[in-house]
Amino acid sequence: MSRQPPESLSRDLPHECLPARIALLERRIAREIRARQAAEDLLEAKSLELYNANQSLRETNTNLEQRVIERTQQLTAARDEALAASRAKSGFLANMSHELRTPLNAIIGFSETMRLEVMGPMANDLYRSYAGNIHDSGRHLLGVINDLLDVAKIEAGRMELHEEVCDVGAIIAEATRLLENQALQAGLAVATQLQSRLPHIQGDRGKLRQILLNLLSNAIKFTHREGMITVSARLSASGTFVLAVADTGIGIPARQIDAVMEPFVQVENVFSRSHNGSGLGLPLCKALAEMHGGFMVLESEIGKGTCVTISLPRRRVMERDEANSAS
Numbered sequence: 186m187s188r189q190p191p192e193s194l195s196r197d198l199p200h201e202c203l204p205a206r207i208a209l210l211e212r213r214i215a216r217e218i219r220a221r222q223a224a225e226d227l228l229e230a231k232s233l234e235l236y237n238a239n240q241s242l243r244e245t246n247t248n249l250e251q252r253v254i255e256r257t258q259q260l261t262a263a264r265d266e267a268l269a270a271s272r273a274k275s276g277f278l279a280n281m282s283h284e285l286r287t288p289l290n291a292i293i294g295f296s297e298t299m300r301l302e303v304m305g306p307m308a309n310d311l312y313r314s315y316a317g318n319i320h321d322s323g324r325h326l327l328g329v330i331n332d333l334l335d336v337a338k339i340e341a342g343r344m345e346l347h348e349e350v351c352d353v354g355a356i357i358a359e360a361t362r363l364l365e366n367q368a369l370q371a372g373l374a375v376a377t378q379l380q381s382r383l384p385h386i387q388g389d390r391g392k393l394r395q396i397l398l399n400l401l402s403n404a405i406k407f408t409h410r411e412g413m414i415t416v417s418a419r420l421s422a423s424g425t426f427v428l429a430v431a432d433t434g435i436g437i438p439a440r441q442i443d444a445v446m447e448p449f450v451q452v453e454n455v456f457s458r459s460h461n462g463s464g465l466g467l468p469l470c471k472a473l474a475e476m477h478g479g480f481m482v483l484e485s486e487i488g489k490g491t492c493v494t495i496s497l498p499r500r501r502v503m504e505r506d507e508a509n510s511a512s
């Protein structure tokens with residue numbers, strides 16, 4: 186805003202108005218100075234407030250960073266501890282399994298010799314049947330120990346695949362033959378459905394057989410008399426190899442489907458109480474499928490049945506010509 190110079194004031198205004206005009210100007214200036222002072226005070230107060238807020242934000246930030254660092258250190262230490270404990274457990278299991286298997290093999294071998302009366306007849310029939318019981322129990326215990334050893338090996342990353350060209354149809358036939366008697370005694374029918382011209386796959390024959398035996402033995406254990414078990418193998422539309430064992434058994438409650446794939450988890454029911462088992466079959470099948478680069482899916486409905494599907498990746502599927510020249 187432009188101001189009139191004093192000369193013009195004195196020139197344009199009458200002489201007697203000048204002091205009043207000056208007094209007015211002085212009051213206005215004083216008012217402006219006070220307003221300016223008040224604005225400056227307010228600005229200073231706000232700056233101080235801002236400074237304090239900034240300071241406390243910085244402190245909170247530093248505390249937060251410190252807490253994140255501490256928490257990360259605690260979590261890393263806990264993870265290392267858990268890993269070390271898991272490794273120690275797996276090592277312990279692997280050693281113990283070895284220690285247990287050696288005498289167990291002697292028990293199985295000698296009881297078999299006695300049962301078959303290889304060294305001469307036994308005078309008392311009861312002794313022969315005891316020898317048979319010792320032999321059967323020994324074999325069962327060996328199965329449990331072998332499963333434990335396998336779980337320990339897989340957890341310790343020490344399980345290896347021995348890969349070869351596998352005829353899955355033949356593996357299914359072998360597994361169903363091995364459990365034929367068990368299925369017959371349980372009053373169950375076992376059917377096999379193989380896609381025509383089923384290709385061979387590249388995999389570990391023994392471990393694929395182990396998967397099938399575990400799934401079949403579950404299906405036999407958990408299906409009522411006159412039930413049906415179906416083992417099938419086919420290629421999916423996307424070219425993956427699909428192996429499935431389905432039964433018309435008791436089924437698994439939906440909330441327990443994930444849990445039973447973890448070691449030592451069993452569904453509490455009359456069946457699991459009246460059957461042998463330690464809850465290692467399904468986790469082993471899952472781990473063995475994953476070692477092949479595949480996966481396992483369990484579908485089940487209470488009272489209707491269960492279907493466990495093992496999918497193996499396309500890269501394991503062999504063209505028939507390829508399989509012929511490799512085998």
Ligand SMILES: Nc1ncnc2c1ncn2[C@@H]1O[C@H](COP(=O)(O)OP(=O)(O)OP(=O)(O)O)[C@@H](O)[C@H]1O
Pocket residue numbers: 332399403404407432434435436437445450451452453457461462463464465466467468490491
């Ligand atoms: N086909 C099935 N039908 C119904 N329940 C099943 C079936 N398969 C598994 N289960 C349930 O899942 C549990 C875990 O199965 P898993 O094969 O791991 O152990 P298990 O058969 O009890 O013992 P193991 O296999 O070590 O001899 C079983 O105890 C049972 O409760």
Ligand SMILES: [Mg+2]
Pocket residue numbers: 399402403462465466467
């Ligand atoms: Mg089982």
